[in-house]
Amino acid sequence: MPDMIELEQLTKLYDGQSTPAVDSLDLRIAEGEIVILVGPSGCGKTTTLKMINRIIEPSSGIIRLQGEDVTRENPDRLRRRIGYVIQQVGLFPHQTIGRNITTVPRLLGWPQKRIDDRLDELMHLVGLDPSTYRDRFPKELSGGQRQRVGVARALAADPPVMLMDEPFGALDPISRERLQNEFLRLQEEIRKTIVFVTHDIDEAIKMGDRIAILREGSVIAQYDTPETVLAAPADDFVREFIGSGAALKRLGLVRVRDVELEQWPTSPISAGREAALRALESSEHGSLLLLDERRRPLRWAHARELGQPGGSLEDVGLEVRATVEPSATLAGALDSMVGSRVGVVVVVDGSGALLGTVDMRVIMAAVETVRTDAREQVPEEVSAR
Template identity: 65%
Template sequence: MTATKIRLDALTKRFPGQARPAVQELSLDIPEGEIVIFVGPSGCGKTTTMKMINRLIEPTSGRIFLDDEDVTRVDADRLRRRIGYVIQQIGLFPHQTIAQNIATVPKLLGWDRKRIAERVDELITTVGMDPAAYRDRYPKQLSGGQRQRIGVARAMSADPDVMLMDEPFGAIDPITRDRLQNEFLRLQAEIRKTIVFVTHDIDEAIKMGDRIAILREGSEIAQYDTPERILVDPADEFVADFIGRGASLKRLSLSRVRDIPLGDWPTVADGTDPEQAHRMLAASGRSSLLVLDAQRRPRSWVTAEHLRRADGRPLAEVGLPLATVGPAATLSDTLNEMLTARYSTAVVVDDAGGYGGVVDIDTINGAIRGMRTAEHERPRGDLEPPS
């Protein structure tokens, strides 16, 4: 059973002049190494609850345990240095360089200059940026997505066990947001931090969370469970309404390309003679061939019409463009790529860009049916939060 990293015990917050508590006697166990999402309607107390964990907001009553230590009354500044914090507005210091921003907490902890410099470069690399190009820049010289990456790097600077993330991708355009979500999930698979993540977006919660706490007003827990169970078996009408329509499509955010069997497709080398390729196409029983270069990287789809019009050109130059995805892509991401592509099949590539298989609409439908069956058959006790 997974150990509990954070335990909230009857946590309550009453603000002066308010008739009802913002958070009322919330008790919750957060497992070590998991992403736990707080999601709910505006004003339900999710951000207040998260801020009480590192005591940016002091609880009125109740207790907070971190690694079985009651941290409700310990020095708040010392507690915050143990917990990384990422907010929607990022909060980088505009007058400091990227390196200086990331070094904020290590300096407070008294790290020496060499250790800080090494950690800064390590983290800039970790979030997919080049230290030589970015360490001496200022926040205003970065795009919104780059600033968000640096915000995550700064939160990780002292290598905290726990990270709090308050709508960290909420102020970014949808394409960049999707990429950052995927990058963060890839990173989390390596670092296995305990993360409390606040969002108002149920689709983001389903994609990002190992467990989701759907909250009513006052941070009352309507359901605390895995995304799979919430989609298959919502606790009540409030949860069902909050999830909304399209639960089957939402399940596609739970499964990744690496989790499903891939289809295969007849391939042809880019330098193949068009007449030979035409014979291969006729023998394949398919309407197209997948063109691979010398490194077996997919380049295009070619049909019989493309082959007739090749006129001596490489096959990759005459076919239809590809939709490619990596093994870590969700099936939701994959479906989006398929729907926007000229040819409604996604080609799966490995880290080096090499061909690994294909995903088509039948694969997607099969995955949905499999998830539905598996979740209905799984014993309820397998999905209870740890105590």
């Protein structure tokens, strides 16, 4: 793939600082990739990001976008070619969601019909119904919804590059996991070149095609795929930054859709107790899933509960709470599994219909596969360090 962004000897000096905030950074980012800048606080991640669209002007060096040196371009014109998403979102509080999203197209003078069509397209893309949310104001939305609006606004003029500065950092863990998964699904469709800043190595492993682990001054300690970074850390700094539990972290590289799911016995809840018991007795499992008419899992039921005479199945067993979609990582599935009262996480499609389950056998098989693949994929010169 051709390089979309090239940084050469990029440097930023601040008055009164003994060392540069960014010190002679060289970095090439391929078209269509998500590259994560990760490192300890104060290492220059955000400064680097802001220099790419010249919110902060570099002291020296070259920034190329699609082969063009943009250090001499009008900064406002440059920023219209780059989407920007920040943790605080930065929506205009007194403008509707629709006007927030269409800020850049309006500045560019797009015809109103084109603006309206683009607005509807983007709101559907990020999972917000235009008829419901178009005329609302930011204060009427949840944090996760506002973050979706921020992503839509960054995409409005269809820029080739997106910069994202800890975009999910202010969200609660559940919303953060959900938005990470949805953004990765979205990236499969839009294939933007994305530079993403985070301080969280687990988020970097999950989100990045490549990871740049930075020392102080944005000096690159290692720039490689998540698989290689985990399997062959470049030095003790990288090894310490990754931390312990590399095998578990590798689960963040594997999607639920990439593994063979376990199949548990099922029965429609409307079919009654006898049908459910027959389905369970013909299997090797001690419990089964009761499904509604659309194959959405409702409850876990054991033989002893199904064998009790009479009564509805609506309250039998335990409600199904631990569910994930195929885009979730195995790390996310394991987290849901640990919190489940049955030790199994149920995999559903976008409509909530059952696809299968993930249990510890699936997890352990995936860990072994990833470990083997990592050993085989790491170049000999890397593994020999």
